[in-house]
Amino acid sequence: MEKPTEISSSKMFGGYNKRYKHFSPTLGCSMIFSIYFPLSPPSQKIPVIFWLSGLTCTDENFITKSGAQRAASSDGIALVAPDTSPRGLNIEGEADSWDFGVGAGFYLNATEQKWKNWRMYDYVVKELPKVLSENFEQLDMSRVSISGHSMGGHGALTIYLKNPGKYKSVSAFSPITNPMNCPWGQKAFSNYLGSNKSDWEQYDATCLIRKCNKISVPILIDQGEDDKFLHDQLLPRNFEEACKSVNAPLILRLQPGYDHSYYFIATFIDDHIHHHAQALK
Numbered sequence: 001m002e003k004p005t006e007i008s009s010s011k012m013f014g015g016y017n018k019r020y021k022h023f024s025p026t027l028g029c030s031m032i033f034s035i036y037f038p039l040s041p042p043s044q045k046i047p048v049i050f051w052l053s054g055l056t057c058t059d060e061n062f063i064t065k066s067g068a069q070r071a072a073s074s075d076g077i078a079l080v081a082p083d084t085s086p087r088g089l090n091i092e093g094e095a096d097s098w099d100f101g102v103g104a105g106f107y108l109n110a111t112e113q114k115w116k117n118w119r120m121y122d123y124v125v126k127e128l129p130k131v132l133s134e135n136f137e138q139l140d141m142s143r144v145s146i147s148g149h150s151m152g153g154h155g156a157l158t159i160y161l162k163n164p165g166k167y168k169s170v171s172a173f174s175p176i177t178n179p180m181n182c183p184w185g186q187k188a189f190s191n192y193l194g195s196n197k198s199d200w201e202q203y204d205a206t207c208l209i210r211k212c213n214k215i216s217v218p219i220l221i222d223q224g225e226d227d228k229f230l231h232d233q234l235l236p237r238n239f240e241e242a243c244k245s246v247n248a249p250l251i252l253r254l255q256p257g258y259d260h261s262y263y264f265i266a267t268f269i270d271d272h273i274h275h276h277a278q279a280l281k
Contacts, residue, residue: 001011001025001030001086001130001132001133001134002022002023002135003022003135003136003258004020004021004022004033005020005021005022006019006020007017007019007020007021007032008247011067011070012015012036013039013070013072013073013152013267014038014073015036015037015038015039015040015069015072015073015168016036016037016040016042016127017034017035017036017063017069018034018036019032019033019034019059020032020033020034020035022200023088023129023133024123024145024266025128025187025264026119026122026123026126026127027086027117027118027119027120028086028088028089028117028270029087029088029089029125029176030087030088031082031083031087031123031217032058032059032083033059033080033081033082033083033204034059034060034062034063034079034080034081034215035073035078035079035080035132035136036063036069036076036078036079036196037077037138038069038072038073038077038078039073042138042270043236044076044138044206045136045138045139045140046076046077046078046129046139046140047076047077047078047140047142047143047144047271047280048079048132048139048140048141048143048144048145048278049072049077049078049079049080049097049144049145049146049147049276049280050060050080050082050124050144050145050147050167051056051068051080051081051083051088051103051147051148051152052082052084052146052148052149052151052152052153052155052156053064053081053084053148053149053151053152054084054105054145054148054149054150054151054152054153054174055084055098055099055103055104055150055151056084056098056104057149057152057183058083058084058086059081059082059083059174060119060273061262062079062095062149062265063079064079065262065265065266066147066262066265066266067269067270068270068272068273069091069243070268070270071269071270071273071274071277072273075273075274077164077232077273077277077280078127078139080132081092081257082123083120084104084105084116084120084151084152085101085102085103085104085120086102086105086120087102088117089117089155091114091117091139092114093187097134097199098129099184099187099188100127100187100188100191104151105118105120106118106120106151106154106155106179106185106188106189106190107120107121107124107152107155107158107159107190107193108120108193108205109121109122109191109201110192110193111192111193111194112191112192112194113197115191115275117246118192120155121155121159121203122214123192124155124159124257125159125163125166127215127263129144129223130233133224135202140211143168143280144166144168144280145167145168145169145170145276145279145280146159146160146167146169146170147171147172147173147276148172148173148175149172149173149174149175149273150173150174150175150176150229150234150260151176151184152172152175153172153173153174153175153176153177153183153221154172154179154185154203155192156171156172156178157170157174157205157208157219157239158174158202158203158205158208160203160219161201161205161207161208161209161212164212164213166181168217168276168277168279168280169217169220169276169279170217170219170220170221171219171220171221171222171272171276172221172222172258173221173222173224173226173264173265173268173272174223174224174229174230174264175205175234175236176233176234176235176237177205177206177221177234177235177236177238177239178204178205178206178235178238178239179200179204180200180201180204180207181206181235182205182232182233182234183232183233184233185200185204189203190212197219197229205239206239206242207242208237208245209239209243209246209248210245212246212248215248215249217249217279218249218250218251218255219248219249219250219251220251220271220272220275221236221239221250221251221252221253222253222255222264222268222271222272223236223252223253223254223255224254224255224257224258224259224260224264225254225255225256225257225258226257226258226259227258227259227260227264228258228259228260236252236254239252240252253268255256255268257269266279
């Protein structure tokens with residue numbers, strides 16, 4: 001497997017934001033990911049939080065806008081932010097709309113032939129962790145948590161629920177919690193996975209939680225009450241009801257006045273970093 005090439009480095013709160021480029025056999029294209037390395041003794045292995053970003057985003061949005069590095073530095077945690085889809089493949093229609101194709105991988109493995117390269121689930125769950133473990137020995141890939149925003153919140157929840165024991169904890173901001181029942185999800189799933197809705201359920205957190213075994217660490221979700229996507233796209237109450245039906249521990253915080261933006265994320269990100277830090281000890 002190709003060794004990642006460092007393409008930038010910036011010091012922040014004593015640690016470093018670094019960006020890397022590598023060829024992904026899973027996706028069939030070059031990919032970029034960002035890592036924030038906190039300052040730590042060379043002998044000390046660093047736990048990891050994966051951050052999955054939302055529609056139209058790249059690896060940079062979270063790293064440049066969230067301010068998460070302050071808390072990550074304090075808690076001694078590395079932040080890993082992959083991109084949101086394959087890029088540069090020039091598939092017909094890949095850039096026709098902002099909510100599908102480029103920048104909109106939905107963290108699934110597409111089964112429709114046209115979109116065969118859209119395998120962000122395998123990239124995030126399998127390939128990228130392998131790249132990290134083989135090239136960054138300071139990272140402790142046995143202590144990993146996952147978080148995300150919007151489409152990335154959907155990704156974090158579904159990946160966590162589909163891989164019991166792999167991640168110590170999960171959290172999300174404004175996640176798409178029931179994509180089978182919202183326009184964004186229906187558009188993505190029908191194109192990536194085909195028309196059989198039973199195939200969609202494996203990437204729907206509201207469906208997955210009902211089949212989940214006991215969850216020990218509460219799921220943390222922050223949702224802005226003034227988010228324009230709340231009622232037709234995000235549907236957190238559906239997820240909350242599903243959690244209640246199986247007694248899954250959920251902390252759903254509805255935050256008055258906040259919207260869907262990184263202003264909202266930056267306001268509450270420290271709570272999420274500390275939530276994961278407790279689980280990663």
